[in-house]
Amino acid sequence: MGNTEWGFSTEQVHAGIRPDGGHGARITPVYLSNGFLFDDFDQARERFAGESEGYYYTRYGNPTIAAVERKLAGLEHGVDALAVASGQAALTIAFLTLLKQGDHVVSARSIYEGTRGLLREDFARFGITATFATDPNDAEALAAAFQPNTKAVFIETIPNPRNDVPDLELVTRVAHEHGVPVIVDNTLGTPFHIRPIEHGADLVVHSTSKFLSGHGSAIGGAIVDSGSKYLTDAFADGHTVNDETFTQKARSLAGRFGPTLSPFNAFLLQHGIETLSLRMREQSGNALKVAQWLESRPEVASIDYSGLDSSPYHANAERYLENGYGAVFAFTLRGGLPAAEALINGVTLWSRMTHLGDVRSLILHPASTTHIHLTAAELAENGIEPGTIRLSVGIEDVSDLIADLEQALVAD
Template sequence: MTATSAFSASGDPVELNAELDDEPIGFATAQIHAGVEPDAGFGARIPPIYLSAGFVFDDFDHARDRFAGDADGYTYSRIGNPTTAAVERRLAALEGGAEAIVVGSGQAALSVALLGILQAGDHVVSASSIYEGTRGLLRDNLGRLGIEVSFVTDAHDPNAWRRAIRPTTRVVFGEPIPNPKNDLLDIRAVAAVAHEAGIPFIVDNTLGTPYLLRPIEFGADIVVHSASKFLAGHGAALGGVIVDAGRFDWSARPDAFPHLNSPQRALRGTSYVEAFGPSAYAVYAREVVASRFGPTLSPFNAFLLQQGLETLSLRVAQHSSNALAVAAWLQVQPEVASVDYSGLASSPYRRLAETYLPRGQGSVFSFTLVGGEAEARAFYDELRLFSRMTHLGDVRSLVLHPASTTHTLLSEDERLAAGIGQGLLRLSIGIEDADDLIRDLARGLAAVRALVARTQPEALAG
């Protein structure tokens, strides 16, 4: 079953599917049916797991033709596998992209996406409010390869992005829902700046998911996900995906992207742009970057990802509904100094949430306790239902103290500049009953009050 068009941001059913008589289908239908056909050999309705490192050739000529690209099929699972190909087709359809590439993790997805564009001497402009692992990748790992990065602190000022762009800038990057501060990015505005400069805009849509947000519809050129999170959904498998919109004009600035525009020995003297047109980047990222660096997704994990996608809309709707209930409850607790959730009417990002996230504002956000690290510790250790772990997007609710874990390598000044105080806790709200989650959080706040009673009795008396 092959998807042939795109959904609307509101979820209106405009996706076309040949096996449904070209009738429009909606998101929930596509997350089950898009990109998958019954197994040709035995008619299995669920796509089989092809646990094979390689694939047999019929004869000498067949092997030669496969390697020359003159015959369809598979050669080696590091390059392609029927199980992973099926989930790639579905992910491309759900994000409204032309092609998807699945890899072994979210970090691998962003690495492949960037290395499909960048070379030594290039420059990246990124929002400052991003996942800390991504910051390290941009600053440290790419820095060792001679690639520079500038971080835009005021990501909501288009001119701040313009000022950061240099003649050597080749990528603009941001997260629509930043982790952990929930300070939403204006995708259209940043995309416009990137395109003025002839630069592709890459976004990490892990926290949005294609159910809540389809960044390509707002101007993004490449979308990446940590598929380990909401897409797979159950915390059982690592995975990542790169989705290419297939509409960036890589030929407009041949000097900026020479690897796509110059003749290639592997293509018998033609360029990727000449050979593949709008698909030049996706082909290069798959065949040159992903296949050579080898961050291959296991076919078994691809199967788990495909199973998770079939319930994506149901889970994410519940995640978002629960998160709003929890955030609203936390906001009125005296022990809580602030709640960073764009779904709240009090959020400074509420207008952007209404524009980009009308179906729900996701489930990952932070809140800050009044008393700092001591209160955060008391709260954290008292929880029974929330799992204490460094993950998110799980059906289970999770809690983390970023200042002592994910952001521990930052200096105090750097943490405070990023809004990561010692009293801040990050929640990833699951799909349990919201009342049970609130009861567990109330248990944590009771521990905070008990701590204050022991150590600051005058505060309670006042």
């Protein structure tokens, strides 16, 4: 897919690129076609049987989507990838390809709230349960969360929004000792900062709506397959029909469940990825400066940014993250809810939005938005306080970003 000897910036432009057949287009065009013609009776049968390369129906594959799948597999140093309609669809398909009714997942507690809800509420309705390990960096506590029916472990490289970066190699070691694969959500890390497969992860999941696109105009998701034996072993209990790879199995499941990525969004994603390193370098650099500035402010009680020396997760961040520490983090104001409300209402440059990884800087109050359905005890367990604010730092001049936060803090 890629060329592991290339530098990241070369890879992001050239990985997975194949000259488009026919007209020699430099960029794979947008194939907005639901179906593809068969030359004859035999070719139709071969396509459905998976005996010949080529496309038949966009829900199962499309040249524009395939181009971005090859690029993502290349960038994450995986063997294959599947792109779907959103990050949530990618997580759903990754889990459902591996799991069946009666199975169990061990997940880190500190993860994106949408994924926690999926595991805790939606999958539970279908007989798939989850245990949330409080500290995935504690090997004994993590091992204690396993059950005989545990079939997968789930973590995020840079947890949204707490930044409690896990010890990835410890987690993969414990999971593999139990014979189960590790699914890693690398949405906030991006392959520019970390390639989880190089640390033992079996599957990498992305919300491509975020940093990979960067422009904030196309929702999408992807699963990158490492080809590891823990994935194929997961099918050994008979819930697959033959010796398909993980991605083949996931592609047919996604085809039936139906969360197809629009070829147009795949095209926009491909353009986003080509400038990932340029944006991430700026955004993560800006995030560090904003976090350092917040640390100097009397209004701020605490900051959850793994790039700060004061973070308890700085050692893990130093060990696993390259070229910076990401651009999404949370901090908590001493003044609680009124101070949070005043800051959110007072900014004029930061966008009040529930999105992240955009070139624009975004600000959100988790307790009244993404985490609004949690009880007070659950909020406390997840480190979300009334004064907690989440930032996604963009590419603007950092002095402007800080000035805007400062005028809103002082106005309070």
